[in-house]
Amino acid sequence: MKLTVNGTPYEVDVEPEMPLLWVLRDELGITGVKYGCGVAACGACTVHVDGVALRSCQLAVGDLEGEVTTIEGLGTPEALHAVQAAWVAHQVAQCGYCQSGQMMQAAALLAEVPAPTDAEIDEAMSGNLCRCGTYPRIRAAIHTAANTLMEG
Amino acid sequence: MSRVGKIARRSFLIGSAAVAGGVAFGVYLAKKPIPNPLLEGLKEGEAALTPYVKITQEGITLITPRADKGQGAFSIQAYLLAEELDIDPATATLSPGLPGQAYFNGAVLAEGSPKPAYDEGFVAETLRSFMSVPAKIFAVQLTGGSSTVPDGFDKLRLAGAVARETLKEAAARRLGLSRAELKTEAGHVILPDGSRIAYTDLAAEAAQIDPIEDVPLRDPSTWRYLGKPGLPRLDMLRKCTGTEVYGIDLTFDDMLYATVRANPAIGAGLAGFDATAAGDMRGVEQIVAITSGVGVIANNTWRAFQAAEALEIDWITPETPGTSAEIFATLEQALGNPDAYDHCQRDEGDVEAALASGEVIEAAYRIPYLAHAPLEPMNAVVRIADGQVEIWTGTQIPLFVRDRAARIAGVAKDQVRVYVQPMGGSFGHRLEMTHVEQAVELALAVPGRHLKLTWSREEDMTHDYPRPASVARGRGGVRDGQVAAFDLSVSQSAMAPEWFGRLSGMTLPGPDASITTGSWDQPFAIPDYRVTGYRAPTMVPVSSWRSVGASGNGFYHDCFLDELIFAAGADPLAERIRLCHHDPSRKVLEAVGEMSGWTGPSLGAGRGRGVAFCMSFGVPCAQVVEVTATDEGIRIDHVHVVVDVGRVLDPSNLEAQVMGGVIFGLGHAMNCELTYADHRPEQENFYDYEAMRLYQVPKIDIRALENSPRIRGIGEPAVPPAAPALANAIFAATGQRIRELPLSRHVRFV
Numbered sequence: 003m004k005l006t007v008n009g010t011p012y013e014v015d016v017e018p019e020m021p022l023l024w025v026l027r028d029e030l031g032i033t034g035v036k037y038g039c040g041v042a043a044c045g046a047c048t049v050h051v052d053g054v055a056l057r058s059c060q061l062a063v064g065d066l067e068g069e070v071t072t073i074e075g076l077g078t079p080e081a082l083h084a085v086q087a088a089w090v091a092h093q094v095a096q097c098g099y100c101q102s103g104q105m106m107q108a109a110a111l112l113a114e115v116p117a118p119t120d121a122e123i124d125e126a127m128s129g130n131l132c133r134c135g136t137y138p139r140i141r142a143a144i145h146t147a148a149n150t151l152m153e154g
Numbered sequence: 155m156s157r158v159g160k161i162a163r164r165s166f167l168i169g170s171a172a173v174a175g176g177v178a179f180g181v182y183l184a185k186k187p188i189p190n191p192l193l194e195g196l197k198e199g200e201a202a203l204t205p206y207v208k209i210t211q212e213g214i215t216l217i218t219p220r221a222d223k224g225q226g227a228f229s230i231q232a233y234l235l236a237e238e239l240d241i242d243p244a245t246a247t248l249s250p251g252l253p254g255q256a257y258f259n260g261a262v263l264a265e266g267s268p269k270p271a272y273d274e275g276f277v278a279e280t281l282r283s284f285m286s287v288p289a290k291i292f293a294v295q296l297t298g299g300s301s302t303v304p305d306g307f308d309k310l311r312l313a314g315a316v317a318r319e320t321l322k323e324a325a326a327r328r329l330g331l332s333r334a335e336l337k338t339e340a341g342h343v344i345l346p347d348g349s350r351i352a353y354t355d356l357a358a359e360a361a362q363i364d365p366i367e368d369v370p371l372r373d374p375s376t377w378r379y380l381g382k383p384g385l386p387r388l389d390m391l392r393k394c395t396g397t398e399v400y401g402i403d404l405t406f407d408d409m410l411y412a413t414v415r416a417n418p419a420i421g422a423g424l425a426g427f428d429a430t431a432a433g434d435m436r437g438v439e440q441i442v443a444i445t446s447g448v449g450v451i452a453n454n455t456w457r458a459f460q461a462a463e464a465l466e467i468d469w470i471t472p473e474t475p476g477t478s479a480e481i482f483a484t485l486e487q488a489l490g491n492p493d494a495y496d497h498c499q500r501d502e503g504d505v506e507a508a509l510a511s512g513e514v515i516e517a518a519y520r521i522p523y524l525a526h527a528p529l530e531p532m533n534a535v536v537r538i539a540d541g542q543v544e545i546w547t548g549t550q551i552p553l554f555v556r557d558r559a560a561r562i563a564g565v566a567k568d569q570v571r572v573y574v575q576p577m578g579g580s581f582g583h584r585l586e587m588t589h590v591e592q593a594v595e596l597a598l599a600v601p602g603r604h605l606k607l608t609w610s611r612e613e614d615m616t617h618d619y620p621r622p623a624s625v626a627r628g629r630g631g632v633r634d635g636q637v638a639a640f641d642l643s644v645s646q647s648a649m650a651p652e653w654f655g656r657l658s659g660m661t662l663p664g665p666d667a668s669i670t671t672g673s674w675d676q677p678f679a680i681p682d683y684r685v686t687g688y689r690a691p692t693m694v695p696v697s698s699w700r701s702v703g704a705s706g707n708g709f710y711h712d713c714f715l716d717e718l719i720f721a722a723g724a725d726p727l728a729e730r731i732r733l734c735h736h737d738p739s740r741k742v743l744e745a746v747g748e749m750s751g752w753t754g755p756s757l758g759a760g761r762g763r764g765v766a767f768c769m770s771f772g773v774p775c776a777q778v779v780e781v782t783a784t785d786e787g788i789r790i791d792h793v794h795v796v797v798d799v800g801r802v803l804d805p806s807n808l809e810a811q812v813m814g815g816v817i818f819g820l821g822h823a824m825n826c827e828l829t830y831a832d833h834r835p836e837q838e839n840f841y842d843y844e845a846m847r848l849y850q851v852p853k854i855d856i857r858a859l860e861n862s863p864r865i866r867g868i869g870e871p872a873v874p875p876a877a878p879a880l881a882n883a884i885f886a887a888t889g890q891r892i893r894e895l896p897l898s899r900h901v902r903f904v
């Protein structure tokens with residue numbers, strides 16, 4: 003089975019029902035994407051497929067159509083995506099475990115709605131759980147990232 | 155600083171454990187020199203100046219032994235060291251080090267002393283110091299009790315200072331100068347002519363001289379890092395780029411992937427199982443019976459999960475109550491029952507006499523079991539080869555992990571290495587180690603190979619030694635518009651002794667203070683005032699949950715106080731202030747009133763606000779919660795929070811911890827509980843254990859005061875007042891008193 007992740011083509015030999023999450027983590031060693039619940043209830047496993055934010059724990063790799071982007075493909079420590087830069091500026095992460103999924107969800111939101119209102123942020127982000135309670139800083143960082151992207 | 159403080163501080167660095175007054179048995183053991191774990195494995199040219207700083211030709215390593223589970227412990231420990239060592243912590247390697255006895259945590263057990271934290275008198279201080287002796291005897295290197303900062307504040311700065319002066323001494327000897335002529339800056343010793351020698355270049359010589367120990371600490375007014383706004387967390391960039399490697403992310407070439415299914419009646423064990431279907435599934439290598447259940451070893455985590463689900467397992471049914479109804483009935487039976495009496499640490503005036511005359515106000519309360527549910531499920535990587543055990547896991551108790559692994563694998567303790575990993579949350583979950591025991595048992599089946607055990611979310615939530623359920627009863631009276639008598643009884647299964655027994659195999663004698671922590675120790679002067687703890691039988695095995703005893707007692711104490719104040723016809727904030735006899739606590743209450751523009755509990759039709767106060771871990775915290783009763787349910791609009799930690803070392807992280815604590819406290823109070831049927835929790839995943847989602851998060855304003863005389867940690871104290879402030883606010887808005895958590899049993903939330 004073939005798939006493209008962060009611009010790199012891969013070939014894996016797995017059963018088609020295996021969720022994309024586990025193909026990424028255990029077969030390809032791409033571990034920025036996290037396992038939190040396995041049932042679409044936390045958002046820790048959020049990736050982009052052709053730019054759309056999806057829960058990779060729910061997507062059987064056999065049903066995958068399109069290119070996958072994970073947090074590692076969004077930006078790097080040397081070249082941060084605007085969302086990541088805003089996350090650092092607002093010191094959002096506590097344990098950080100949910101944050102890959104939060105940032106992927108936020109980046110997809112901003113690609114669609116360049117200047118989201120608080121209500122639009124609430125709507126888009128409420129499927130992403132943060133057990134540490136970083137929500138107020140997530141909200142603030144999304145506004146900052148929106149401004150950067152619009153100015154850029 | 156007091157004499158006691160000085161002695162305790164010095165005793166750590168000179169490797170002696172002398173503590174003020176030293177009593178009998180404790181003194182002998184505590185005085186034994188503590189082995190310095192960094193001295194093992196040091197190569198030529200390396201110097202271990204103190205157990206916290208390691209300098210080699212290659213660079214500087216700061217050892218930050220308190221675990222980072224999200225609360226920022228790595229960063230603050232590094233800043234404390236760096237402030238005196240004169241380095242930029244971002245240029246150093248941070249390592250949790252190997253667990254070793256020198257890293258005892260005096261602050262955790264000190265909080266368990268029989269004096270309330272607001273009592274700063276000499277006797278209380280001395281008792282708290284004594285309590286760090288048992289910590290050394292038990293070799294407890296643990297993270298918890300909001301203790302990282304109080305424990306490390308002097309110790310780590312002094313470690314940095316001793317290292318700095320010893321490096322200067324090494325430079326002085328090399329050049330025939332005196333140490334007083336030298337300065338330090340950014341990892342270098344600066345000579346009188348302005349030239350510089352790197353610390354790393356002095357490491358070998360520094361190793362040859364006795365550490366310079368008589369070093370005064372710098373005045374806070376000269377600090378460059380500590381206390382400054384916007385101090386960046388040293389792990390932030392990794393956490394914002396998906397490059398932080400948590401325990402669950404570790405990968406080794408030869409690694410196998412495992413999961414387990416254990417008896418949901420924790421500890422009850424396995425009757426039998428059928429692995430026919432599971433054994434044939436793709437990628438499954440072995441199915442192994444272990445003490446707590448059955449493990450599946452496969453070549454991919456998902457395949458292991460699938461096979462584990464396909465196992466047919468018979469569990470042993472324990473004798474203990476198996477349903478929520480039976481559990482609460484058992485708790486009720488113990489409440490007020492002389493046979494179940496555990497302790498009474500507050501008994502002032504004459505409560506019985508006061509309540510014998512006049513009207514008695516009574517209220518019954520209860521709180522449920524709660525899972526910790528950090529977002530990273532429990533996991534551990536273990537490799538056993540040639541009689542050696544290596545363990546990579548996120549844990550708050552590395553020494554207990556080491557000792558238990560040694561016992562299971564049948565090797566000596568010094569043949570076990572524990573590498574503590576960054577953690578995706580804990581909230582107390584990682585004060586337990588079942589998952590490591592299981593991983594060691596499974597690794598024994600695949601000698602020589604790395605084995606990564608991962609719990610599924612369902613396994614995690616149903617095997618999470620939860621926050622204890624408990625019940626309470628308040629009886630009280632009012633006189634002349636004031637609260638006059640307050641009598642609270644709390645019934646809970648033993649928590650602290652059971653936990654310590656599970657980890658150490660030792661029995662912790664005496665009462666279980668956790669039953670009433672957060673209610674007996676509040677800084678109020680009520681003429682007739684009593685708080686009594688009752689110990690119910692052991693049912694579901696329970697453990698510490700963020701803020702421990704105060705998570706439930708804060709709710710009981712403050713909600714009942716609110717009821718009495720209402721009955722007295724007094725203002726909720728003014729009466730709390732009048733009753734409060736502890737200056738820093740009173741200032742916290744006054745400040746929250748000012749911040750919230752307090753004019754009383756009413757905010758107009760359908761709106762209201764509640765105030766609550768709880769002092770936990772020595773930190774007074776007051777909160778005002780404002781709510782609106784809408785057609786879709788209760789909406790939380792605004793929370794005002796004031797805390798006092800004595801001295802704020804990292805304002806940005808303090809804000810994050812308080813914000814997180816409030817959201818944690820509110821979210822669980824709103825809608826979380828573990829209910830039991832057939833000995834197992836009925837909640838298995840986040841769809842039935844939600845807490846707060848982003849759309850429900852109110853505006854949160856935070857103020858930190860610095861009036862308390864001692865420095866304190868902030869990971870937990872913002873949790874306890876959140877639930878009572880919300881319940882009191884709902885009463886103010888709707889007239890409905892809710893005496894049970896979660897509140898969603900009685901009201902809807904937007």
Ligand code: FES
Binds near residue numbers: 037041042047058059
């Ligand atoms: S792991 Fe996919 S939503 Fe939680």
Ligand code: FES
Binds near residue numbers: 096097098131578
């Ligand atoms: S930062 Fe810990 S779960 Fe979000």
